[in-house]
Amino acid sequence: MSDDARSGSGPVSPQPAVAAAIPVPEPTPVIASSDVSPQHPPGTAAVIGPADRPEIAVGAAFAGGFVLAFILKKITN
Numbered sequence: 845m846s847d848d849a850r851s852g853s854g855p856v857s858p859q860p861a862v863a864a865a866i867p868v869p870e871p872t873p874v875i876a877s878s879d880v881s882p883q884h885p886p887g888t889a890a891v892i893g894p895a896d897r898p899e900i901a902v903g904a905a906f907a908g909g910f911v912l913a914f915i916l917k918k919i920t921n
Contacts, residue, residue: 872890874886874888
C-alpha cells in the first residue's frame with residue numbers, strides 16, 4: 845500500500861492482481877438467424893448447456909462435495 849492510500853489523500857486504483865480478478869460481464873449469446881425455429885425466434889437468448897434438467901447438475905455438485913469430503917478425510921487420517 846502506498847503512502848497516499850494510507851493518508852487518504854486521493855483515489856486508489858486497484859492492484860494489478862485485484863484488477864485481473866474482477867469479472868468482466870459478457871454479452872448474452874443469442875439465436876443466430878441461421879438457427880431460427882418457431883420456438884426460438886432470432887435474437888432471443890440462446891440456451892447454453894442442459895437448462896431443462898438443472899437437478900442433474902445440482903445432484904452432481906452435491907455428490908462431488910461428498911467425494912471431496914471423503915478424500916480430505918482420508919488425507920488427514
